[in-house]
Amino acid sequence: MPNHAAHRARAVRPQKVLAPAPPRTWPSTSRTAGQARAYARKIVEQATPGITEERLADVELIVSELVINACRYGAEPGDLAAVAV
Numbered sequence: 001m002p003n004h005a006a007h008r009a010r011a012v013r014p015q016k017v018l019a020p021a022p023p024r025t026w027p028s029t030s031r032t033a034g035q036a037r038a039y040a041r042k043i044v045e046q047a048t049p050g051i052t053e054e055r056l057a058d059v060e061l062i063v064s065e066l067v068i069n070a071c072r073y074g075a076e077p078g079d080l081a082a083v084a085v
Contacts, residue, residue: 012049023084028075036067036083043085 040063
């Protein structure tokens with residue numbers, strides 16, 4: 001019989017649950033996604049010591065996609081975009 005132990009998920013140690021950072025808002029413009037990425041990166045780096053650059057890039061990509069779509073398809077002129085991490 002094959003050894004299936006190698007295919008089992010590793011046990012995950014409980015992580016400390018952090019309170020969310022205060023949300024930030026910016027005018028919904030072409031610069032908003034960049035500002036939101038920088039904010040999210042800063043918060044995640046502070047909250048997660050030792051996080052890899054690869055994971056930070058994932059955070060930036062997700063925030064960028066969400067903010068771009070919100071500004072492009074869900075905002076009217078003069079609206080604000082808010083990000084909470």
